[in-house]
Amino acid sequence: MYRTHNNGQLRIDDVNQKVKLCGWVQKSRDLGGMTFIDLRDRYGITQLAFNETLDKNLSVKARKLNREWVIEVEGIVKERSSKNLKIDTGEIEIEVEKFTVLNESKTPPFTIEDETDGGEELRMKYRFLDLRRNPLQENLALRSEMSIEIRNFFHQNNFLEIETPYLIKSTPEGARDFVVPSRMNKQQFYALPQSPQTFKQLLMVSGYDRYFQIVKCFRDEDLRSDRQPEFTQIDCEMAFVNQQEVLETFEGLIKFLFKKILKTDFPKPFPVIAYSDAIEKYGSDKPDIRFEMELSYLENLAKGKGFKVFDEAESIVAISVPGGAEYSRKKLDELTDWVKRPQIGARGLVYVKYNEDQTFKSSIDKFYDVSNLKEWAKKCGASPGDLLLILSGKKSDVQSQMNELRLLMGSRLGLRDPKVFKPVWVVDFPLLEKDEISNSFHAMHHPFTSPKTSDLAFLETNPENVRANAYDLAINGVEVGGGSIRIHDRKIQEKMFEILGFSKEEAEAQFGFLMSAFEYGAPPHGGIAFGFDRLCALFGGKDNIREFIAFPKNNQGRDVMIEAPSEIDQTQLDELEISLPKLKG
C-alpha cells in the first residue's frame, strides 16, 4: 500500500498516528536544522518536517528533493508549532521517518501554481502539467460533480440515458460535418454527429418518452476562441408534452443544479421573453438581464432636425449609462473607437451628457437644443448625471451593435457580477431566417422545429413571419441551451424541407428514415440541448470553456500536446482507397 491517507485529510485529532502519504513536492524550505516540504495531491497539501538532530542522513536526502518529484513518505502526525489556519491540514505536520522517491521530475517549463508564469501555448503543449494547477483541478472536479448531479436529476425524473451512434450519415444541412472514410464500404463515409437530433426523435417514435444523454458532438467550423471542434451537449427529449411542460422540466434541472452546486435558490419561475421583445429591448436573443440599460428608440424624436446621419438612418437607438455624464472626452473618444472596430462595425457614436445640474452637453449640439435633448433623456429614462450613447443605421445592425455596447458598459459599471445569475427563457423564435444574398431560407434552429399552429397558414405566403415553437435559455448573456417542439407529421416535415430548398429526392435520401418513422405512429415530442462546456464555465464563474475541458484543441483545431491531426501512413490511405494531392514543392 502506497498511502494510508491523502494530503487533504489529516487533522489535529490524528496526532501521533503513524501514516503513509504520497504526492508531489510543491516546495521545500531549509530553516537551519529543519527542512520543510509541502507535499501536494488533488486533495490538498500536507507539511513534511525533517529534523536534522533526529536523523541527519534523512535530512540530507530530503534537501535533494526538487519540485514535482513524486515521493512516498512514512512518519508520525505531529502538532505544528506555527499553525497555518488557511489550509485544512495546517494544524499538523508529518515528522518523516523514511521516504522513497517514486519518480523524479525535470524542472517544469512553468510553475505549478494558481497563477503560473507559463503562456497559453506552452501550457497547452504540457497540458499534463497545466492540469496539476489548482484552478484546473477545481474546474474538472466541478464538471464531474455537475455531470453526476445532472444524471441524478434525470434519474429521479424517470429519464433514460440512451447512447446514440457516433458513426452516422453526413447531411449537407447546417454546419460542416467531420467525415470518416469507411474501409469496409469503399468510397463511402460516415459522419460524426453534430447532435443526436434525429436519433432522439426516433427514440420518441419508439416510445422512450423521456430521454437524455451527455454526449460529444462535432462541428467542423472555423473556430472562434469559445468554440471547439468537439464539444459536449446535455441532450434531452420528451414525448407527449407541450412547450410549457418542456420549459418547466428543464427549468427544474437548472434550478436543481444551482441548488446542488452553488447553493443558490430561485424561488420564482424564470422570466420568459419573446424573441422579438428581446431584440427590441436588448438587441440580443440572449440578453444579460443582470442589469437594465435597455435600448430606447429615438426615431420619432431625433429625425427632421437637419442632422443628416440620423435623418437617413432606419433606426436611432440609445442607452442611458448611469453616472456617465462625468466621462471625459478621452473616455468618450475611446468608446467611439471601440464601436467603430470591425468586430462591432458602427459608423460612429453620438453622446449626450445629462449633467447633474440638468444642463446638456452632446456631440450634436449643433442640431439639437435642450428641449430636444430633454425629450430624449425622458424617453431613455435618464436622470441627471447619466450619459446617453446613441447609434444609428440599419435597425438590425444597430441593435446588435448596441447589444455589444450595452454589455461593455454593464461590465465597466460592475453590473455583471459572475456570482449573480439571471436566467431568462427566450421564446417564439422565427422559424426561418432569410439569406439576403441567395434569397433562400435557412432554418433558424434546425429543419425539425415545428411552426406555431397559429402561424401555419403563413408558411406558404409569408414564411419569414412564421414563428416556431422554439426556445432558448440564456443566463447572464450566454446561450446555455435551446430546443423546440418538433414536427411529428410527415406532411409538415416535407413542406419544411421544400421551403428550405430540398428537392423531394434530396429530402428522401437524407431524412427518409425520419419521415418514414413519422408514418408509424410518431407521438408529439420536443426537447432541448444544453452546452455542457459552457454551463460548466458559467457555474465556475469563468468565460473560457477551455479551462473546463481536460484536453482542448487550440484555435486551429489542433491538440499541440499529442500533435494531432497528423499525417497517416500510406498503407492506411491505401486501405481506405483515398488519395491526397501532391503537395506543392
Next chain:
Amino acid sequence: MYRTHNNGQLRIDDVNQKVKLCGWVQKSRDLGGMTFIDLRDRYGITQLAFNETLDKNLSVKARKLNREWVIEVEGIVKERSSKNLKIDTGEIEIEVEKFTVLNESKTPPFTIEDETDGGEELRMKYRFLDLRRNPLQENLALRSEMSIEIRNFFHQNNFLEIETPYLIKSTPEGARDFVVPSRMNKQQFYALPQSPQTFKQLLMVSGYDRYFQIVKCFRDEDLRSDRQPEFTQIDCEMAFVNQQEVLETFEGLIKFLFKKILKTDFPKPFPVIAYSDAIEKYGSDKPDIRFEMELSYLENLAKGKGFKVFDEAESIVAISVPGGAEYSRKKLDELTDWVKRPQIGARGLVYVKYNEDQTFKSSIDKFYDVSNLKEWAKKCGASPGDLLLILSGKKSDVQSQMNELRLLMGSRLGLRDPKVFKPVWVVDFPLLEKDEISNSFHAMHHPFTSPKTSDLAFLETNPENVRANAYDLAINGVEVGGGSIRIHDRKIQEKMFEILGFSKEEAEAQFGFLMSAFEYGAPPHGGIAFGFDRLCALFGGKDNIREFIAFPKNNQGRDVMIEAPSEIDQTQLDELEISLPKLKG
C-alpha cells in the same frame, strides 16, 4: 397537458378518478356492444373500454383505431369486471369519454410483440419500431440503470469522471484506427480513439488519482457477430496503487452492480487464477467456472502404445463428460463433425465410454486395453457412466479446441445457467506474444503494461517468459474487463517500444508526449476497462450485445436504417482535398 398518468400507473385505488392517457394502440377487441383497446407505452398497458350503449358515436370511431396509432384519451377509471392479475393495471380499465388521434400509423412491417415475426434485417431497417418491443425496452432501461449505478459507485468512491478527446492521433499499433480528415490542417488526419489509454495515464501524471469515464471507443476491424465498430467502455485508472488494490476496488464495483441490479450477493472474494493455470485447466484465459469438466493431460499414459496420432502429438487432452457414456454413435459422430469444423479445427475426436457396468468402449480399442483406459478415467476423475472426449495435436491448439468443446458440453448438460454468475480474476498474463510468422513480438495487452519487477531481468534475454502486471475479469466465460499496472518510467517504456520493434524515432513521433510526461513526476498507476455493452448483455442474461445497443451496426459496419456510411458530396471531398479512385465501370 397530454396526459395525467402513464399506462403502467393506475390501480384499483384510482377508481372514479378522471384521467388523461396517451399511448399506442396495442390491440383492439370488439365484443358485441363493447370495444376494448390495450393502450401501450413504456410503462405498461392500460385497458380502454368503449360502451356502445353509453356513446354510440365514440364506439364507432374507436373501432376504426388500428395497431400503433397514437391516441390521447380522457375518461374515468373503473374497476374491471374480469380482472387480469398478470399486469399491474389489470384490475382497472378506463371508461373513455373522448379521444383524439395524435397520429395514425401504417401497418408495421412486423408485429410489435415480445416474440415478433420480423427477421433481423427488417427489424434493423425499422429499428424505431423494433425498439418499441418490450424486450428491447427492458434492455435499454437496464443499460440506463446500470450506467447510473456505475456512476454512483465511482462518485461514492471519490473518482472523477473526466472526458477525454475523440479527435486524437492515429497510431499504427494495435487494431486499425478510424481516421478523420482535417480540413483546417490539410493532408492531416485525426483518429477516433480505440480507448482513452494514453489520456487516462496523462491524467494520472496530472494528479487526478481516481478517474473513470463511460466512453465510446472505435475499432475498424472486420466484424464478428459480437463486435461493433463503435462500442462503449467503462474506463478507469488509479494512481498510487498496486495490483491488489486495483482488483479490490473494481471487484467492489462489480459486486455493487450485482447487488443493485440483480440483488445478488458475493460474500467471498472472487477467485483468482494465474493465466498459465487457466490455460492449463480450461484451455482459456476467460474460463467459465460455473462447471468443472477441467482439462486432463494424458501424454504420459497414452503415448507409446502404437496409436500414431497420439504418439506424434505434442499434447493429448481429455475432458470427462458426466453421464455421457450413454451417448449414441450418432451423437458422437455429430460431436466429431463439430470439432472438425474450420472454426474449431480439430483433426478428429477420440472418445472413451466408461460404462455404468465399469466396462469401457472407445474409438481406439485397437490400441488400448481396459487397464490403460481405467488409468485415463482415473486421471480425468471420471466415474462409471461418464464419457471421455479426447483431442490431440499441438498443445496450444488442442487447449483452445478443448475449451470450445468443454463449453459446448457444459451448455448441453445445462451447466451454464445464465442466471448463475461466476466471476474469476485471471492474473499474471504474459507481457508479450510472439508472432511466429514475422518472428516479432506484440504486446499481449498494450505497450503500456508493466512487466513484473521479478521478471524484468528476462526482458532482454527471454522476452516471451516475462509476465505482466496484467489482469482480466471473466464472468461465465466472457471477458468482462481487463487492465494492468502501467509503466511509469521512461526508460522501461523505451525498452518496451524497442522490443515491440519501434525505432527510436517512431516511438518518439507516436508516444513522445507520454514519455515526456513520465519525466515530470509520473506516479505509479494502473487501471482497468470494462466492456459496457457486454456487461449489460451479461446482466440481461443474453448473448447478443446488439440487443443492448439502441442503434447498432450490422456485420458490414452499416446502419441500414439511416443508410450509413454513404457517399458524400464532391464539394465536401474538395474541401478536404482528398480524392477517390474512379469506380470500375
